[in-house]
Amino acid sequence: MSDEHIDPIDYTMDALNDVSRRRADQHLAGCEQCQAEVAEWREVTAGLGSSVEPVDPPPALRQAVLAEAARSAQERAPASTSAHRTPSASGRTRHPGRWLSAAAAAVVLIGGGITVATKPWQHEPTPVSSVERVEHAPDAQHATAPARDGSLVMVTSEKQGKAVATLRGVPNAAAGKVYQAWIITGSGPVSAGFLAPGKATLLQGSITGAKAAAVTVEPSGGSKQPTSKPIAQVSMT
Amino acid sequence: MSMLVADRPQVTMGDVAVRDIPALADLLRQVGQGDDAAFAQLYDATAARVHGLICRILVDRSISEEVTQEVFLEVWRTSPRFDSQRGSALSWLFTIAHRRAVDRVRSSEAARHRDTAYVATQGEPAYDSTAEQVDGTLRAETVRTAIGSLSPLQREAVELAYFEGISHVEVADRLGIPLGTAKSRIRDGLLKLRSTLGGES
Numbered sequence: 149m150s151d152e153h154i155d156p157i158d159y160t161m162d163a164l165n166d167v168s169r170r171r172a173d174q175h176l177a178g179c180e181q182c183q184a185e186v187a188e189w190r191e192v193t194a195g196l197g198s199s200v201e202p203v204d205p206p207p208a209l210r211q212a213v214l215a216e217a218a219r220s221a222q223e224r225a226p227a228s229t230s231a232h233r234t235p236s237a238s239g240r241t242r243h244p245g246r247w248l249s250a251a252a253a254a255v256v257l258i259g260g261g262i263t264v265a266t267k268p269w270q271h272e273p274t275p276v277s278s279v280e281r282v283e284h285a286p287d288a289q290h291a292t293a294p295a296r297d298g299s300l301v302m303v304t305s306e307k308q309g310k311a312v313a314t315l316r317g318v319p320n321a322a323a324g325k326v327y328q329a330w331i332i333t334g335s336g337p338v339s340a341g342f343l344a345p346g347k348a349t350l351l352q353g354s355i356t357g358a359k360a361a362a363v364t365v366e367p368s369g370g371s372k373q374p375t376s377k378p379i380a381q382v383s384m385t
Numbered sequence: 386m387s388m389l390v391a392d393r394p395q396v397t398m399g400d401v402a403v404r405d406i407p408a409l410a411d412l413l414r415q416v417g418q419g420d421d422a423a424f425a426q427l428y429d430a431t432a433a434r435v436h437g438l439i440c441r442i443l444v445d446r447s448i449s450e451e452v453t454q455e456v457f458l459e460v461w462r463t464s465p466r467f468d469s470q471r472g473s474a475l476s477w478l479f480t481i482a483h484r485r486a487v488d489r490v491r492s493s494e495a496a497r498h499r500d501t502a503y504v505a506t507q508g509e510p511a512y513d514s515t516a517e518q519v520d521g522t523l524r525a526e527t528v529r530t531a532i533g534s535l536s537p538l539q540r541e542a543v544e545l546a547y548f549e550g551i552s553h554v555e556v557a558d559r560l561g562i563p564l565g566t567a568k569s570r571i572r573d574g575l576l577k578l579r580s581t582l583g584g585e586s
């Protein structure tokens with residue numbers, strides 16, 4: 149933890165830029181005094197939040213939220229003051245790529261729903277693996293799309309040009325089949341390796357300029373080009 | 386930085402009026418235990434409030450809906466960490482909502498939408514009776530009165546800082562005043578707000 153206390157007002161008003169916020173988060177992780185002050189100021193800014201007229205979100209949003217929550221794991225409760233990740237940048241609007249929307253009409257996209265957060269005084273762990281480097285990237289973007297009975301979770305870092313994909317709640321591929329990942333560029337799908345259910349996997353190749361990523365079921369050993377409709381897709385544009 | 390620490394207010398704020406009706410904190414605790422029925426209840430009880438704040442900051446309706454969705458999923462995921470000793474459930478929700486909305490407004494894409502969409506979405510708000518019930522001790526009217534007690538200059542600076550999602554440097558720029566002046570208007574305004582809200586409980 150750094151020696152200087154933070155300005156709890158700047159912090160609570162979200163007035164800090166990313167770098168300052170990160171530094172403040174690191175300080176907060178170890179400073180009970182600042183934690184207490186931020187907590188108190190939050191009750192004041194919550195007053196500002198409460199002064200706003202309520203606006204009913206559309207009913208479809210409720211369904212989407214509840215369905216997505218049902219598919220999403222929760223963080224574990226902290227033992228006491230456990231270190232954790234700070235919120236990453238929020239997800240952006242995602243649009244299905246052309247090849248994919250044509251191929252898989254049933255696919256629904258849910259934009260950036262799974263960002264980890266949130267106690268702002270939580271440390272960011274030091275990334276060790278290439279998977280974690282992407283997952284912990286300051287510019288990490290998250291998206292989840294349905295995949296069979298489960299979901300495809302994608303984390304991308306534009307700066308690194310990399311993506312990590314995880315199939316969650318998806319049964320193992322049938323005998324003689326594999327799950328193959330694809331990065332879709334302007335010139336079509338390029339193989340990005342194989343996914344095993346439940347395992348976060350760094351996709352091969354760069355996502356820079358990619359339009360989307362997708363997963364198909366292919367014969368063991370994989371295919372040069374997809375031979376079936378995607379079971380899941382996430383758009384990147 | 387050390388200057389700011391030195392003139393930090395010595396008042397305690399434990400009694401500020403933003404307290405939940407206990408039900409809301411209980412609900413959030415249940416959500417933290419993976420209770421999806423409680424999550425649905427929490428959503429129903431607070432979504433209009435959360436969405437209202439996000440719409441106020443982001444203006445564009447479809448972007449606001451995305452962010453509201455993100456916020457509630459973040460609430461779901463992180464609820465095991467909620468500790469009612471450290472703050473109210475409402476402030477937990479608003480903290481997540483504000484931060485995400487501000488992050489979004491700072492992306493150029495949202496800023497662009499925001500400018501063009503502003504006029505179109507300033508219609509009358511959809512009022513939600515559940516949101517009123519949720520308020521408990523913190524009634525929107527009370528807070529509006531408290532905000533009304535700020536000087537016009539304080540109020541302008543506070544609202545700009547909180548609802549526009551801009552840095553204090555930008556607040557100063559917009560108002561054409563030095564940064565130090567902007568910061569003290571914001572600080573003084575919030576202190577006033579705090580004492581008005583706190584004195585009421």
Ligand SMILES: [Zn+2]
Nearest residue numbers: 153154179182
């Ligand atoms: Zn401190």
